Amino acid sequence: xxxxxxxxxxxxxxxxxxDFFEKNGKDCMAVVGISGGKDxxxxxxxxxxxxxxxxxxxxxxxxxxxxxxxxxxxxxxxxDIRNFEVNIKDAVCGVLNNxxxxxxxxxxxxxxxxxxxxxxxxLYAVSQSMNGRVANTCNLxxxxxxxxxxxxxxxxxxxxxxxxxxxxxKAIGRELGLPxxxxxxxxxxxxxxxTDEDNxxxxxxxxxxxxxxxxxxxxxxxxxxxSMHEKNLFKLQxxxxxxxxx
Numbered sequence: 001x002x003x004x005x006x007x008x009x010x011x012x013x014x015x016x017x018x019d020f021f022e023k024n025g026k027d028c029m030a031v032v033g034i035s036g037g038k039d040x041x042x043x044x045x046x047x048x049x050x051x052x053x054x055x056x057x058x059x060x061x062x063x064x065x066x067x068x069x070x071x072x073x074x075x076x077x078x079x080d081i082r083n084f085e086v087n088i089k090d091a092v093c094g095v096l097n098n099x100x101x102x103x104x105x106x107x108x109x110x111x112x113x114x115x116x117x118x119x120x121x122x123l124y125a126v127s128q129s130m131n132g133r134v135a136n137t138c139n140l141x142x143x144x145x146x147x148x149x150x151x152x153x154x155x156x157x158x159x160x161x162x163x164x165x166x167x168x169x170k171a172i173g174r175e176l177g178l179p180x181x182x183x184x185x186x187x188x189x190x191x192x193x194x195t196d197e198d199n200x201x202x203x204x205x206x207x208x209x210x211x212x213x214x215x216x217x218x219x220x221x222x223x224x225x226x227s228m229h230e231k232n233l234f235k236l237q238x239x240x241x242x243x244x245x246x
Contacts (some may be wrong), residue, residue, distance in 0.1 A: 004170045010046075013172070015158050017050035020158045024133060030133035033123050033153075034058040034083065036071030039137040039161060041182040042173045046160050047135060050078050058083035059126050061119045063092055075182055076203075084126060088118045116152030133157040141166040141207050145200065145225060146232020154235060156181065165211055166204040200228075 021028060025241040030047040034040050047056045058076040061082060062069050076083040092115050118229060123134045137155025138148050140163055148154040161169055164189075173183035187204075197203050202221045209215040216222050 006175045010172050010175045014050045018134050029130050029132040030056045030135055031127040032058055032135045034060050034072045036068045036184050041075045041178055042169050043135050043137045045176040053081050056081045060085040061088050064089040086122050086146045091118050116149035120152050120155045138162050140164055141204055145228035148190045148236050150235050165208040167208040179210050
């Protein structure tokens with residue numbers, strides 16, 4: 001990771017959040033979905049640095065039982081921020097149980113991505129009731145290969161980490177003094193129970209070195225990263241729209 005000045009980037013990001021809220025809601029709250037992983041932990045900590053803890057709300061959203069919910073609770077306790085816990089299981093089951101497919105099976109993708117989209121809806125429900133702005137918690141590494149749910153965790157009103165790799169996000173977490181078990185916790189997708197790297201088929205270290213420094217991994221891994229990046233670019237682009245011409 002070449003030329004990454006963690007102090008400067010952390011300070012610049014804090015200032016960027018301040019500027020965003022100055023222009024887009026001077027008295028608004030930052031609403032952050034808290035998973036217990038590094039990204040939501042770092043975003044919440046950055047918002048506390050920028051706005052003060054009284055203007056940050058953490059929302060925990062387990063889908064039934066969440067094995068690492070203690071990490072999410074640890075984060076909101078560590079930052080001493082107001083928080084709500086909203087179990088989304090009934091909402092997820094309500095949709096899945098009422099899909100009128102008449103003989104068609106619910107796809108694995110549907111079942112996997114629905115919770116992320118319901119979490120997004122939950123965050124906006126909290127935000128609109130609490131005078132808030134929803135924080136997006138995606139990072140560059142995951143976005144690069146499309147490892148986010150469109151209109152789910154990829155949604156938000158402001159995005160502090162979307163131009164920063166996993167390696168850089170972890171460095172900022174340490175700079176902010178977050179507990180190591182939050183910063184260095186093995187990342188999971190929160191959807192199907194696998195680790196990110198199991199799902200991806202390569203490590204974040206390989207991906208980050210390729211993105212930032214052009215260090216190519218093995219031919220097989222490079223081909224996979226390039227293919228995923230190309231196929232998922234649509235997630236990062238505005239919705240295509242018909243251009244009306246007189």
